[in-house]
Amino acid sequence: MWSYFANPHKFLRLSDWLAPAFYTAGTLCILWGLWQGLWVVPKDEYQGGDIMRVMFVHVPAAWLAMASYSALAVASFVWFIWRHExxxxxxxxxxxxxxxxxxxxxxxxxxxxxxxxxxWWQWDDARMMSVLFLFFLFLGYMALRAAMDTRQKAARAGAILAMVGALNVPLIKFSVDLFTSLHQDASVITMEGPKMAAVYLWPLMISAIGHSLLFGGLVMTRMRTEIRDRRIARLRAAALEGG
Amino acid sequence: MSPAPLLSAFRQSLGEAWAGGAGALLPLGFLGGAAVLVPLGIGSDTDTLKAVGPGILWVALALSSLVTLERIFQADAEDGTLDLWLQAGAPVSAIAAAKTLAHWLSAGLPLALFSPLLALMFQAEARPVLLINAGLYALGSLAFFFWGAVGAALSATVRRGGLLISLIALPLYVPTAIFGALAMSGGPGSAGAPLLLGASTLFACAIAPFAMSAALRLAAD
Structure with missing residues (x-):
C-alpha cells in the first residue's frame, strides 16, 4: 500500500483534483459551522455566555493539533523504515x-x-500544558530541519526527533495530567457516548471535519510545492553538470 | 566485542570534563551563580524562597545539562573519532550512553550532592529529607542529561547547536520536572512520585541511546 502512495507522479495526479475538492468542502463546512455557531445555536450561560461560541474554532483546532502531530510521527516512521521520499x-x-x-x-x-x-493562562491545567508542549515539539522539529545543511540530513534528523517526541507524548500527557484542573472533562468522546447537547454537537463535528479538510488540502498543496522544488533543484544540478 | 572503546570513551569524556582545571567546581560555580540570582530577582522573603527553592534547583540542573552537553559529540564528529567508531563496528549507542554518563558524573551528580547546602540557603529546614531530595535530584538529572544528549547528537554538526538543543530537549524534560517537583512538594500524590521519577529516568536511559546512535550515524555521513 505504501508503495502505491509513494509514487510522486500518482500523488501529483491525485492531489491535482483532491486538493481543490478538500478546499471547497472544507470551506463550506467551516462556513456552515461558523454560521451555526455564531448565529443559530443558543448560548450556554454555564460556559460563559456568548464567548462559548469560540468553541467552534477551539475544539477543531485542538483536534487538529493532536492529529497533525500523530500524522507527523507516522510520516516520519514510514520515511525512516521504508525511505519513501x-x-x-x-x-x-x-x-x-x-x-x-x-x-x-x-x-x-x-x-x-x-x-x-x-x-488568560492556567498553569495547573493539564490540557493547556500538553498543547503548549506539543507546540514546542513542532517548533523544535522545524528548527532542527532548518539547521541541517542538506535535504537528506534534515529528513533523517527530523524523523529521529519526531519519533522520540512521539514516544514521549504519552509520558508528557500523563505527567501533566497529575495536576488538578480547572478545565472541564472531555465531553465529546466519552464511554457513554457524547454528553454534549446535539444542538452543539453537529456544528462542532462539521467544523472539525471542515478544519481537517482544509488542513489536508493545505498539506497537499505544500507537498506539491515541495515536489516541484526538488525537481527544480535536480534539473538545476543536471544543467550545471551538463554546462 | 571487547569493552575497550566503551571504556576509553568513558574515560576520555570524564577527562575532558575535568580538564578545565576546576573539575567539578565549575558546574558548582554555575549552580551557585544561577541560584544566587534568584533571590536578587524575586526578593528575599523567607516564605517565597522556601516555596521556590526546590524548583530553582530543578531548573538549575536542567540548565546545567543543556550548557555542558553542547559539545559532547561535536568534537567526535569533527576530528574523525566518530568515523573510527563506526568503522570499528563499535556499539555507538553504548558509547553514547557512556559519554552521557560521564558528563552527568561531572556536571549533574555534583550539583545534586551539593543541593542540601543550597536548600539551606533557600531557607529549607535542616532535616534528613534534604538528603533524600539530593538522591531525587541525582535521579532526575540523569534523565535531563540523556534527553539533552539526544538533542546534542542531533545537532552535532550544527553550528550554534546549543540554542537548538534547548528547544529540542525542553518538552522532553517536562515529565522529569513535574514528577521531581511533585515528589518534593509533600502534597497529595507525592508518595508515588519518586517511583514515577525513577520510571521516567529509566525510560530515558532505555530510549535515548538508540536515538543518539541513529543521530550520530547521521552526523558521520
Missing amino acids: LADIAAKSIAPLGAVWTALCLATGSIWGKPTWGT
Whole structure:
C-alpha cells in the first residue's frame, strides 16, 4: 500500500483534483459551522455566555493539533523504515501547519478562558500544558530541519526527533495530567457516548471535519510545492553538470 | 566485542570534563551563580524562597545539562573519532550512553550532592529529607542529561547547536520536572512520585541511546 502512495507522479495526479475538492468542502463546512455557531445555536450561560461560541474554532483546532502531530510521527516512521521520499515531504509539509493550528488552539483557549475563568493562562491545567508542549515539539522539529545543511540530513534528523517526541507524548500527557484542573472533562468522546447537547454537537463535528479538510488540502498543496522544488533543484544540478 | 572503546570513551569524556582545571567546581560555580540570582530577582522573603527553592534547583540542573552537553559529540564528529567508531563496528549507542554518563558524573551528580547546602540557603529546614531530595535530584538529572544528549547528537554538526538543543530537549524534560517537583512538594500524590521519577529516568536511559546512535550515524555521513 505504501508503495502505491509513494509514487510522486500518482500523488501529483491525485492531489491535482483532491486538493481543490478538500478546499471547497472544507470551506463550506467551516462556513456552515461558523454560521451555526455564531448565529443559530443558543448560548450556554454555564460556559460563559456568548464567548462559548469560540468553541467552534477551539475544539477543531485542538483536534487538529493532536492529529497533525500523530500524522507527523507516522510520516516520519514510514520515511525512516521504508525511505519513501513522499513520506518525508509529507512530514516537512505537516509541521508548520500543525504548529499554526496548535497556536490557534492556544490562542482561542486563552480568549475563552479570560472571561470564563478570569485568567488568560492556567498553569495547573493539564490540557493547556500538553498543547503548549506539543507546540514546542513542532517548533523544535522545524528548527532542527532548518539547521541541517542538506535535504537528506534534515529528513533523517527530523524523523529521529519526531519519533522520540512521539514516544514521549504519552509520558508528557500523563505527567501533566497529575495536576488538578480547572478545565472541564472531555465531553465529546466519552464511554457513554457524547454528553454534549446535539444542538452543539453537529456544528462542532462539521467544523472539525471542515478544519481537517482544509488542513489536508493545505498539506497537499505544500507537498506539491515541495515536489516541484526538488525537481527544480535536480534539473538545476543536471544543467550545471551538463554546462 | 571487547569493552575497550566503551571504556576509553568513558574515560576520555570524564577527562575532558575535568580538564578545565576546576573539575567539578565549575558546574558548582554555575549552580551557585544561577541560584544566587534568584533571590536578587524575586526578593528575599523567607516564605517565597522556601516555596521556590526546590524548583530553582530543578531548573538549575536542567540548565546545567543543556550548557555542558553542547559539545559532547561535536568534537567526535569533527576530528574523525566518530568515523573510527563506526568503522570499528563499535556499539555507538553504548558509547553514547557512556559519554552521557560521564558528563552527568561531572556536571549533574555534583550539583545534586551539593543541593542540601543550597536548600539551606533557600531557607529549607535542616532535616534528613534534604538528603533524600539530593538522591531525587541525582535521579532526575540523569534523565535531563540523556534527553539533552539526544538533542546534542542531533545537532552535532550544527553550528550554534546549543540554542537548538534547548528547544529540542525542553518538552522532553517536562515529565522529569513535574514528577521531581511533585515528589518534593509533600502534597497529595507525592508518595508515588519518586517511583514515577525513577520510571521516567529509566525510560530515558532505555530510549535515548538508540536515538543518539541513529543521530550520530547521521552526523558521520
